[in-house]
Structures are given as C-alpha cells and as structure tokens.
Amino acid sequence: MENVYDIAIIGAGPAGLAAGLYGARAKMKTVIFEKSKNGGQIVITHEVANYPGSVENASGPSLVARMVQQCKEFGAEIKRDDIVEVQLEGDIKVIKGQSGEEYRAKAVVVAAGASPRKIGCPGEKEFTGKGVSYCATCDADFFEDFEVFVVGGGDSAIEEAMYLTKFARKVTIVHRRQGFRCAKSIEEKAKANPKIEFLLDTVVEEIKGDGILESVVFKNVVTGETFEYHADEEDGTMGVFVFIGVVAQTDLYKGIIDMNEQNYIITDDCMRTNIPGVFAAGDCRVKPLRQVVTATADGAIAAVMAEKYINEKFGE
Template identity: 65%
Template sequence: MSKVYDVIVLGAGPAGLAAGLYAGRSRLSTLVIEKGKDGGQIAITDDIENYPGQIVEGESGPSLIARMTQQCEKFGVERASDVINEVHLDGDIKVLKSAKAEYQSKTVIIATGAFARPIGCKGEKEFMGKGVSYCATCDANFFEDFEVYVVGGGDSAVEEAMYLTKFARKVTIIHRRDELRAAKSIQEKAFKNEKLHFMWDTVVEEVGGDGILSEMTVKNVKTGELTKIVADEDDGMFGVFGFIGTLPNSKIYEGTGLEMDERGYIPTDADMHTNIPGVFAAGDIRVKSLRQVVTAAADGAIAATQAEKYINELK
C-alpha cells in the first residue's frame, strides 16, 4: 500500500517550495512533486531585485530557488520527479497517479503555476531572460534609458507598457491589429503618454543578437512587408516584452470537480481553500491580481498552514 502523506505539493516553484518549507517545519510528512526543474517561471529570470530582504548581490532566479530547495530538504521534505496524469481529489485520501507511481495524501496543495503565452517568434526561447521578458514589474529596472517593445494590445499589455515608460526612454507597442483591445479608459491614458508609441498591424517574426537581444524582424500583416529593427549603437540592446496572456497549468484538473474560471485559473479564498475540502491552491495557478515571487511564497505559506489546520480537524 502506498504511503499516505499529510501533504503533497504539486509544483516546485516559489509557492510550492514555500508550502513544502512550512509543512516540513510543522512536522507534517510532506512530498513535493515536480516534473521538471525547480523554480517555475522565476527559473528563467537572470536577475532579481524586488524580493524583500534580498541581501545577495546579483541574485538570480535559479540561485534564489536553490536556497528554497535546500530549506525544504533541511526540514525533511521528500521529493519526487514525476508527471502526474490523473488526480482524484474527493474523499479524505487524495490519490494522484503517474505512469510509474501512485501517491496518496490527506491534503493537496496545487502550485503548478502558469506560463506566459509565448510571442511565437523565431529566437524567442533562446533570448528569454536575455532581452525577452514577460514581466514588466520584474524586469523594468534592467531597461532603464533603453528602448523597449511591448507585444500585445489588451489591458495587460497597455498597462505594462505605461509602467515601462517610467524606466525606458521609449516604449513601442507592437499590435497585430489597427486598434487596441484595451479598455477605453486605459487607451486614453496610453495615447496621452508621450513616451509611448505604436506599431500597428504588425507581428514579431524573429528576435536575435550576439548573446543579448539587439535585432528584431517584424512583419506588417496587411502588406507582408518585413522590417528589421536594430538596437541603437550606443545601447547595444533593447527589450521585448510579451503580454498576450498567460496560461495556467491546470488542464489535468478538468473534470475532477475542482472549480476553475473560464481561463483555467483556480479560485480560492484568502486562506487558499478551493471548493474541495483538503485541496488548496497557491501561486500563479490561482485567481489573483499580482503574480510575483513574493506573493507566490506567501500563498504557499498560507496553504501549508491551512493544510495543517485541516489535518488537525480530521483527528
């Protein structure tokens, strides 16, 4: 018979690792399951400047996550590298299945996160964290006095573009249509911003450069004309921010009875409870207004604390 854990955490990003840390310190038998590398989206961030109390110069996403992982290990958190493909969340014992194993637990903390919808251009993957970003709040400081381009035309894209104008000397929105999809109130503010420019009917075909982003080819969707953009010689680089939406890693929970919104994000209360008793959601996978390392870590801590409370009430 499989071991029945007190807590199983799905995902080893900041939310999952914080949940593991708090559960482990509470002497709960805890298993963190991650299908890939620890860290989630933060693992592709070269520099971090906005994590409270950060004292390590040149902190990177991987270095921060490595310390979180070590903290979990210190408090006895078990680890499994596996891909869960079937979940049964009802009942007192939750059952998670993969191709090679079955896991059982009294509680489950879902921290499988979300991922930025890719721009879809050639070279995008190679230049993630080297000029291509999906988070203005995370990376705006690194482009102070540089030119940046924002791909998208919805609320998030325009709001993030306006935020970037506080740092970059020029921000250009690249949109595949000839008008924005953002709310009119947001558009009005954007059009009044002198540092904000627009490239209509355009998509990004390719990004490139010598180790850091300095070239981009765009295409006019109406004429098919290709234009190559090269970074200013004094700058040597520019930034491209993709804001065409995020996608939650939640498909596996479809049909399980777990409530999700129309986009696949999981609603919770302030204590990370989902609609299923003993099942909690933390981090980017849940419905929330700000997706950052600090909010993910807080979610994980709350979820683990509530999991302990739930287990105690079962006794």
C-alpha cells in the same frame, strides 16, 4: 497511515517550496512533485530586486536554491515526476505520475504555476530556441551585438527589453497598441534608452528562416499593411523575445477543481478550493498580483490550512 503522505504539493515554484517548508516544519510527511526544474518562472529571472529581505543582486536561481535547501533541511521530499492524473474526491487523494508511480496523500496543494503565452503565429514553434525565446536571462548572450525584437507591452516586456540592451546592439519593442500596460517609471526609462526603438500598433504575423530565424513578417493593426523585416546580411539572424503574459498550468484539473474563465483556480483567502483537503497556491490561482512574494505567502497559508484540515479530519 503507512505510505500515505500528509501533504502532497504539485509544483516546486516559490508557492510549492514555501508550502513544503511550512508543511515539513510542522512535522507533516511532505512531498513536492516537480516535472522539470525547481523554481518555476523565477529561475529565468536575472535579478530579484523586489522580494523583501533578499540579498543585493539576488538572482532567481540563487533564491530558489535557498528555498530548496530549507525544504530539505526540514525533511520535505522533492520528487522529479510529472503528475498526469489526480483523484481528489474522498479522504485520501490519489496522484499518478508519468513515471507510473501512484502516490497517496491526506491533503493536496496545487502549485502548478503558469507558463509564457505564445504568439501563436506560423514559425514560432519551429524557431523556438533558434531565434525565438521567452527568457532574456537565459538567451540574451546569444544575441551579443545582434538586433532583437521584444513582443509585449507590460512590465516584464519593457524590463526584459532594457536587460537585452546590455547585449543586443538594437532592441525594438513591438506592441499591438500605442499605450503600454507597464509602470510609467519603467516606460520612461525605456524611452530614454538610446538602444530601444518602438514598433507600435503592430503584431507578429509570421517568423521565417532556413534552420535559423532570418526574417519576421509584421502587420500594422490599424492600416492592415504587412511588411517583412530581414536580418542584417552580416548577422544572418536576429532574436524575437516574447513577453505577452502567462497561461495557468491547470489543464489537469479542468472539470475537477472550480476555475474562472481564464482557467485560474478559484480559492478563498485560506487557499481552499471547492474540494475539501485540496488547496491551491501561487500563479495558478485567481489573484490580483502574481509575484514571488505573493506566491510564497500563498504557499505558507496553504500548508498551514492543510495541517489544520488534517488535524480536524484525521484527528492527529
């Protein structure tokens, strides 16, 4: 069919790029759509130490660059377009981009990923990029010899706090409970780090400043007491890094593809959704572990199953 892709992949994170690689290698006409930067969350990762076979000191961006290169070598197209509408019922799926272009495909792989969860307090939005950050790798060097607060208690929060100690003179981890959700080995390392302090049973109530972040209002969830912490006068500002989980980027598919209560897409082991010819891969689907290695595995499976679906459905 002319002007119809075999596989259209929405999202160019590790899941989408792996699907693109497997789709293109199978000689299927493959396109990957990405609204912003290729790579998803991994591009803000300073070091990827737990991806099997990755070279020593591999960074998120370097790993993504290699994935993109592999996709292109096998003939996958990567298009910069934000997908704003989908029509997934029927044999030929229709995808519409913000560019105004309309694309058609025999199978679709949703690899839309997830994005950082926000605190949701007053001032957070206003001071994002002016003291508030969701990426230590991106912004740590702006806070050389400054004080920073890290909000969260999971693996990423503690790991990023330790990374920030390379730059900041003091790092305070703010967590709403006493106990942490991170691996014990990571917690022990953080507690042994002389630059790290802890503010427990505490949440961020408000972020304040005049143009740049100057103070943070904290609340003790046990006593109900609030207190305001001001940046050192000589510094003039400080940093708040937020690592409290991720949110699936699946709003576009609500009411179309089956999801769980947290809006993660439900699939079987073959990445199939409730709609024939529509697959999901990576962080946007229901799964027990969200890591680069599981995302790439999802993408590979989705593409292989999409090829099988196309062969059976269209007799190719």
